[in-house]
Amino acid sequence: MLLLSLLLNPVFAQNVETKKAMDISSIDAIAQASPVVQLTLFILIAMSVVCWAITFYKYKRFKAIEQSNEPFLDLFWKANSLDDIFADVGEYPNSNYAKVFKAGYLELRKLADSSLADSSSSSPLLSGIDNLERAIQKEIDKRIANMEHRLNLLATTGSTGPFIGLFGTVWGIMGAFQKIGLTGMASLAVVAPGISEALIATAIGLAAAIPATVAYNYFLTKIKTHEVNLSNFSADFLNIAKRNFFKGK
DSSP: OHHHHHHHOHHHHHHHHHHHHHOOOHHHHHHTSOHHHHHHHHHHHHHHHHHHHHHHHHHHHHHHHHHHHHHHHHHHHHOSSHHHHHHTGGGOTTOHHHHHHHHHHHHHHHHHHHHHHOTTOOOSSBOOHHHHHHHHHHHHHHHHHHHHTTHHHHHHHHHHHHHHHHHHHHHHHHHHHHHHHHHOOOOHHHHHHHHHHHHHHHHHHHHHHHHHHHHHHHHHHHHHHHHHHHHHHHHHHHHHHHHHHBTTO
16 A cells, blocks of 8 residues: 555656656667767767777888888898898888888989989999989888878867767757757756767767877877988988998088
């Protein structure tokens, strides 16, 4: 009888309904969200998936570059001639050092062929060091651009993700207030679903933005280190070329 009286009690029934309305999981909140909020969540999830794919790809790519750079650098300093290095350069397809060396060596050989073709040239030494420097710098810029490729998506997600989530939050809160206006009730049971979907949008926006920002800063630091190393390597290569192949240097 006590149980029946409690069930028939309007206050108790209202509390039960309120509890049921508040017992909403994240999946239920997303399923019940408005189309605009669902579209916002879909965009954020898609951006997050793309960013994670780029992060794993770039991590593997940088690791391959670093593992290939070190043995090529050993070859560069231990070889007896530039011709010997060029003969083995194909064994290091992932090395940025190898690509810069190849570009410099090919330009050096063009200068040598041009000097031999010039009948007025009686000296075995070359001229045109500026052409060699430009060829090497052009290849360095190409390597840096290749390492930076697609990182703009990480930066974009890191900077816009929270704002996209905030848009979903604002839209969800607007929906909650519209329900209050339609029902004329400001109870938690009416407001909770809209606020829940709004907060989920914010959470997913942050979940997409934070890893993207961390990954972008990590790879940016890596690129700066590689850029310095490539500049040092090009300086060493140019010094060797100037001492052995160019006149007046």
